[in-house]
Amino acid sequence: MTSLETHFEVQAFLAYEARLLDEERYPEWLGLFTEDAHYWAPGVENRGRSDKEGTYAPSRMAYFDDTLDDLRRRVTRFTAPTAWAEDPATRHLHVVSNIEVEDGETAGELLVRSVFVNYRGQGDVDAATLYGRREDVLRRVPDGGLRIARRLVVLRHAVLPAKNINTFF
Amino acid sequence: MSADVTSAAELKGCRVVLCAADDVPAGRMLRVVVPEAGPLLVANVDGTFHVTADTCTHAEASLSEGDLEGRTVVCPVHWAEFDLATGAALCFPATRALAVHPAAVEDGQVVAYIRGSREG
Amino acid sequence: MKDDLLALRDLDDGWLDRRVFWDRDVYELELERIFARCWLFVAHESQLPKPGSFLTTWMGEDHVLVVRRRDGSIGAYLNSCPHRGNRVCTAEAGTARGFVCNYHGWSFDLDGRLAGVHESAAFGREPTFDRSKLGLTPVAQLDTYKGLVFATFDPDAPPLRDFLGDFAFYLDVMLDNDEGGTEFAGGSITSVLDCNWKIAAENFAGDALHAGWTHASGAEAMLGRGVAGLSGDDTESYHVNVNGHCWEFNLDGVGNAATLGDRRIIDYLRANEARFTERLGPLRAKMVGSISSVNVFPNFSFLPGQNTFRTWQPKGPHRTELHTWVLVNRDAPEEVKDAWRKGAMMTFSPSGVFEMDDGENWELATRANQGVVTRRQRLYYGLGSDTAIEHPELPGNVHRGQVNDANQRAFYRRWSELLRAGTWDEVPS
Structure with a gap:
């Protein structure tokens, strides 16, 4: 059980992160990650309960299977003036909830679970809703703040109900 | 031998001759219907004969039409699996064990010792 | 009018009629004459590594179950029970010995044959019930080209090698x-x-x-x-x-x-x-x-x-x-x-x-x-x-x-x- 103070800190951190994404402040968002971060959103397959392969696995296709450098590349595309599909801007809303905080396996790290819903309004009438669960490892850094060292995003969709994922979760 | 059989019958149950051992080569199964116990499954697992009820405990299927994989029989209708030595149901959808009857090869014939209480 | 549209008479001059992207009846004809007729990609062989490996996919709007059969060959069937039409396989991929319809318990083996039915005594008394005619509907032809598996619903389609030419x-x-x-x-x-x-x-x-x-x-x-x-x-x-x-x-x-x-x-x-x-x-x-x-x-x-x-x-x-x-x-x-x-x-x-x-x-x-x-x-x-x-x-x-x-x-x-x-x-x- 972590302290009320830590829980509150994590909650504020995740809310701030969500707002950075809503406001497309990607360089600042990248600043929330450690240099060795791994950001993974595996493809989710509609497989049977008894299937030993499981619904997702590291060796399979993924929406994101990224190092920090990979994330930087994606941000380069988002922020390029030639990212035609991003102009007019997509109106993103990231809702984060069901936050649970516990001590991580390594000292100075927290294991944080949360759920998210990403609502999107795009162009005139386009709308999409994507949702899933997250599991983060947050690391305490020397300046006293928290950084994301690892993130697992498990979408609840086998068929993504959208034409693309033009944001992060 | 005959003396042994008499005493074995008292211990094990009613002795029933099912088929010639040669009728069921290794890795094969045979369905035999006997009045004492209804349809029985005779399976030859690497020279060891197993006799069980032939009707799957899940639905009404003849296990003899299924697959023999090692000591496991696989039902041909919903693919339930049973351990032929113990009768244990190994996977969904079967939940009840299969009746197992002591079996032996005597004078080239497969015999089973049927006990009413163990009928499936 | 329709024939005129389908002829795409201006195409060689470099013009395309936009109705090809919009009309519902054009689309329905595509399902009949392209998707129910052409060879369509359904799998890579590596997706079906062993007997019982299966995946489900689409041929047009027809949902298809593709399986590695016990003899190592590949089969493809409509993923629809011949009894009431329900899907018999609800997963997108996996391994199975066969497929059981959730509705009335009809089961099908890897060859698509009807293996069993629930309440079999009732069907056993029914003279019109012929198990051999109630398997999953197979595709008309299935063939591979260097790892890629294609299938067609049309028995008259030319062989895959001719289709690819x-x-x-x-x-x-x-x-x-x-x-x-x-x-x-x-x-x-x-x-x-x-x-x-x-x-x-x-x-x-x-x-x-x-x-x-x-x-x-x-x-x-x-x-x-x-x-x-x-x-x-x-x-x-x-x-x-x-x-x-x-x-x-x-x-x-x-x-x-x-x-x-x-x-x-x-x-x-x-x-x-x-x-x-x-x-x-x-x-x-x-x-x-x-x-x-x-x-x-x-x-x-x-x-x-x-x-x-x-x-x-x-x-x-x-x-x-x-x-x-x-x-x-x-x-x-x-x-x-x-x-x-x-x-x-x-x-x-x-x-x-x-x-x-x-x-x-x-x-x-x-x-x-x-x-x-x-x-x-x-x-x-x-x-x-x-x-x-x-x-x-x-x-x-x-x-x-x-x-x-x-x-x-x-x-x-x-x-x-x-x-x-x-x-x-x-x-x-």
């Missing part, structure tokens, strides 16, 4: 550049686009033009610069097509592969160029990772180099389900395979830096045709009208220059031929 020569660039053959990296990703399926298919058939413009931001992210011009006089590049199957390419060897941003992939291609040449000859060896795109008629596309393979599954005239996989050489080093898996996703998946800009364009290009007046305005498909050439090495219809509409016209010409033909005999060869 000389396009097999080009397919070998991807499927046979290494003696170990190919496999799909694990998993698949599926997404939904509110566009007509043909807009996506024709893009892969020939649209090198859009690469430098649509994907400028993606190229900036992955290469640190835009896509170089593709239409210079000194560029050796082509549109080729056979039976409506289309491949546009240049001979730069690694142009597409470079966009994955992983040195290991380029190194692998460079290190193996001599081997590719040995198997394919010098010209095709330069196509393995080059700036190029492909559509196997009607809806199976891929990108050499990025190695993304995909189907555009029709879900109505204005909706497409996109299924994607990643192809790798089976004998490539594991780290190279993994680099390709990651790179293909980074570039061409719903979150990919290239693909992200495609969906937007295709959806809006489809939706515009809702306007009745807009729909009357023909679309310009005239680029490269005089580029047809004979080539000593390249079979099929060959056009010089990859910035071209020749393949797109060939795609719609084939589309038109199939929609107007009542039987395969009437389809021009």
Whole structure:
């Protein structure tokens, strides 16, 4: 059980992160990650309960299977003036909830679970809703703040109900 | 031998001759219907004969039409699996064990010792 | 009126009728005469590694169950119980000994035969009940080409090799550049686009033009610069097509592969160029990772180099389900395979830096045709009208220059031929 103070800190951190994404402040968002971060959103397959392969696995296709450098590349595309599909801007809303905080396996790290819903309004009438669960490892850094060292995003969709994922979760 | 059989019958149950051992080569199964116990499954697992009820405990299927994989029989209708030595149901959808009857090869014939209480 | 539309009389002059993207009755005819008739990609053999391996997919709007049978052969059946029509397999992939319908417990073995029914005594008394006639409906024909599994619902369809024709020569660039053959990296990703399926298919058939413009931001992210011009006089590049199957390419060897941003992939291609040449000859060896795109008629596309393979599954005239996989050489080093898996996703998946800009364009290009007046305005498909050439090495219809509409016209010409033909005999060869 972590302290009320830590829980509150994590909650504020995740809310701030969500707002950075809503406001497309990607360089600042990248600043929330450690240099060795791994950001993974595996493809989710509609497989049977008894299937030993499981619904997702590291060796399979993924929406994101990224190092920090990979994330930087994606941000380069988002922020390029030639990212035609991003102009007019997509109106993103990231809702984060069901936050649970516990001590991580390594000292100075927290294991944080949360759920998210990403609502999107795009162009005139386009709308999409994507949702899933997250599991983060947050690391305490020397300046006293928290950084994301690892993130697992498990979408609840086998068929993504959208034409693309033009944001992060 | 005959003396042994008499005493074995008292211990094990009613002795029933099912088929010639040669009728069921290794890795094969045979369905035999006997009045004492209804349809029985005779399976030859690497020279060891197993006799069980032939009707799957899940639905009404003849296990003899299924697959023999090692000591496991696989039902041909919903693919339930049973351990032929113990009768244990190994996977969904079967939940009840299969009746197992002591079996032996005597004078080239497969015999089973049927006990009413163990009928499936 | 309909016949006139289907004839696409202005196509050779470089004009396309927009109703092909919008009309419901055109779409219904496509399901009948293209998707229920052509050979369609259903699986890579590596997705069905052992007896009982299965996957479900689409052939048109028909849901199909593809299985590795016990004898090692591959079967494909309609995923619909002959009793009340329910799906008999509700997973997208896995391993099974057979399939049981959840509704009334009818079960089917890997050969599609009816294995059992619930309350069998009642059916046993029923004289009209013939178990042998109540299996899953199989496809009419199934065949493979170097790892790719295709099926058709039409018993009169020509053999797969004839359907592919000389396009097999080009397919070998991807499927046979290494003696170990190919496999799909694990998993698949599926997404939904509110566009007509043909807009996506024709893009892969020939649209090198859009690469430098649509994907400028993606190229900036992955290469640190835009896509170089593709239409210079000194560029050796082509549109080729056979039976409506289309491949546009240049001979730069690694142009597409470079966009994955992983040195290991380029190194692998460079290190193996001599081997590719040995198997394919010098010209095709330069196509393995080059700036190029492909559509196997009607809806199976891929990108050499990025190695993304995909189907555009029709879900109505204005909706497409996109299924994607990643192809790798089976004998490539594991780290190279993994680099390709990651790179293909980074570039061409719903979150990919290239693909992200495609969906937007295709959806809006489809939706515009809702306007009745807009729909009357023909679309310009005239680029490269005089580029047809004979080539000593390249079979099929060959056009010089990859910035071209020749393949797109060939795609719609084939589309038109199939929609107007009542039987395969009437389809021009």
